[in-house]
Amino acid sequence: MQKVLIIIPAYNEEANIENVVDDLIQNYPQYDYAVINDCSTDSTEQILEKRGFNYISLPTNLGIGGAVQSGYLYAAENDYDISVQLDGDGQHDPAYIDKLIKPILDGEADIVIGSRFIEKNGFQSSALRRAGIRIIRGVIKLCCGVDITDSTSGFRACNKEAADFFSLNYANDYPEPEAVVSSALAGFQIKEIPVIMRERGGGVSSININRSIYYMIKVSLSLLICRIGAKKRSVRK
Amino acid sequence: MKLILQIFLIVCVLIFLAIIVHYLAKKKLNLRYSLVWLGAGLGMLVLAIFPQIVTAVGNLVGIDTPVNTVFLFAGMFMLLIIFTLTIIVSHMNNQIYRLTQKQAILEKRVRELENSCEFGACEDHKSSEEIG
Numbered sequence: 001m002q003k004v005l006i007i008i009p010a011y012n013e014e015a016n017i018e019n020v021v022d023d024l025i026q027n028y029p030q031y032d033y034a035v036i037n038d039c040s041t042d043s044t045e046q047i048l049e050k051r052g053f054n055y056i057s058l059p060t061n062l063g064i065g066g067a068v069q070s071g072y073l074y075a076a077e078n079d080y081d082i083s084v085q086l087d088g089d090g091q092h093d094p095a096y097i098d099k100l101i102k103p104i105l106d107g108e109a110d111i112v113i114g115s116r117f118i119e120k121n122g123f124q125s126s127a128l129r130r131a132g133i134r135i136i137r138g139v140i141k142l143c144c145g146v147d148i149t150d151s152t153s154g155f156r157a158c159n160k161e162a163a164d165f166f167s168l169n170y171a172n173d174y175p176e177p178e179a180v181v182s183s184a185l186a187g188f189q190i191k192e193i194p195v196i197m198r199e200r201g202g203g204v205s206s207i208n209i210n211r212s213i214y215y216m217i218k219v220s221l222s223l224l225i226c227r228i229g230a231k232k233r234s235v236r237k
Numbered sequence: 238m239k240l241i242l243q244i245f246l247i248v249c250v251l252i253f254l255a256i257i258v259h260y261l262a263k264k265k266l267n268l269r270y271s272l273v274w275l276g277a278g279l280g281m282l283v284l285a286i287f288p289q290i291v292t293a294v295g296n297l298v299g300i301d302t303p304v305n306t307v308f309l310f311a312g313m314f315m316l317l318i319i320f321t322l323t324i325i326v327s328h329m330n331n332q333i334y335r336l337t338q339k340q341a342i343l344e345k346r347v348r349e350l351e352n353s354c355e356f357g358a359c360e361d362h363k364s365s366e367e368i369g
Contacts, residue, residue: 036341055345056341056342056344056345057341057344057345058337058338058341059337059340059341059344060333060337062334062337062338066334066337066338069334069338070337070338070341070342073338073339073342074342077342172330172334
């Protein structure tokens with residue numbers, strides 16, 4: 001039996017976190033989980049404490065990248081075979097976790113990303129963001145040759161080697177697309193599987209839709225820089 | 238260059254160097270970050286004593302007035318310093334991230350160990366190790 005850790009980054013998720021974790025505990029007890037409370041200013045931490053959930057509470061706000069990296073560090077320190085990222089806002093349906101980790105168990109891939117754009121079902125995000133994600137897809141293809149339809153998806157799973165890699169190298173600014181590029185360039189096999197995402201429950205998304213264009217330009221730039229920088233890094237194996 | 242200006246500049250540079258040494262001695266400034274300042278101070282001292290160097294360099298790169306040479310190189314030097322500071326800040330940023338993450342994971346461990354103590358499991362070291 002492989003040890004699986006579900007990493008749940010949460011920033012001001014008092015409205016959703018209880019449902020997300022309760023769902024996991026009740027329906028997927030075979031998986032371990034760890035909520036990463038990224039110094040929430042609402043009652044997220046009190047809820048985690050009161051309910052006796054397994055959680056890590058960051059003393060300062062590191063942002064999604066730093067929070068997720070804490071999860072990978074925790075996974076690496078506790079010898080988990082597989083790490084799964086699942087957002088604390090209820091967007092991701094844990095029913096897909098089995099599908100996410102299957103390619104890893106079968107040895108087909110090191111990293112598996114749940115994409116909402118393969119079957120184009122469920123919550124598809126705004127048109128502007130979809131256009132942005134399509135452009136990022138082109139940039140990623142250009143940078144490292146892999147075709148990722150949903151590079152901003154935070155619903156992903158990876159094996160031990162990739163988790164170790166992420167615990168040491170994880171971008172802070174635009175972590176999801178950059179993690180794709182950096183891990184692909186480090187020699188990890190990435191695979192996408194179709195998932196259906198829900199619209200987030202309560203609370204406000206951390207990414208403002210109006211800033212999508214600005215975001216896109218910066219992501220593209222950071223991906224290109226990531227590509228340039230990767231040549232100097234040691235390649236896996 | 239007028240002698241009075243030259244003396245004024247030399248005095249300024251000496252005060253500048255004295256301030257650096259003072260902070261170094263009080264250990265409020267790390268030597269590795271102050272080397273560039275010490276170097277700059279010494280460079281300015283040399284230029285203040287031998288201002289003809291500025292004129293020569295200006296002629297070399299095609300600047301007519303020596304004072305413009307001084308401003309140009311001062312500006313370039315400041316860019317370099319600011320850039321170095323950004324590198325240092327980025328490095329510290331990475332260190333703080335790692336510290337924060339490690340601290341949070343340890344905090345979790347301490348919290349769990351304390352909770353297990355409340356249930357009287359403390360005497361048994363093995364059981365608390367399993368939780369960690």
